[in-house]
Amino acid sequence: MNPLSQETCTPCRRGAVGLTPAEVAALLPQLPRWDHIEIEGIPQLQRRFPFKTYLQGLKFVHQVAHLAEENHHHPVLVLEWAQVTVRWWTHTLGGLHRNDFILAARCDDLYREFLRPHFV
Template sequence: MTIDDLRNAHCTPLDASHRLEGEALASYLQRLDGWTFENGSIRKTFSFGNYYQTLAFVNALAWVVHREDHHPDLLVQYNRCSVAFNTHSAGGITRNDFICAAKADAVYAQGVAR
């Protein structure tokens, strides 16, 4: 599955049998630039020029992930936003997290907030 495949995919209901671990998790992580696995989530921090740009990104991302019904934890600061995805229903990381991470990267790349 390529990064484009992830961007074009949609989240589906998943349970613990769909958790990604070990090599499968590492393989998905290699497809995404700057995302890491920490404390049970995949995470990335996006940087901006000011608070307005940060909030514009947060609002654009909120619209995208809400359509996927897969909501991240966000830490919003003046000129950056840290995004963390995990699948609560699966108790870990699933394909849904990588789909939404790819979509977050796409929102950032579009320069909606810059």
């Protein structure tokens, strides 16, 4: 389990600032499967999660949606056949916050749990 996933998200209040490029660079190694991308000038975290079926991907999307609701922080979720793409960034900041890294780590945890064989 990634130590980031054990951290608590903090509300982004007015006046909050995003992470500096140096802070982002320091956190990225903790999320080796995530890409640091920029879309329309906004830095974001993105990962594609592979699945064997569309329905498996849909179940994962529901788990991420519940995670997002619990934390009042909502990613872009793209469901396609055999993959789900998740993109985190903090809309109010127009960039990345530590919360984005925390929730990306929690997505990794959800995915590992999802892939673990369940024996009855």
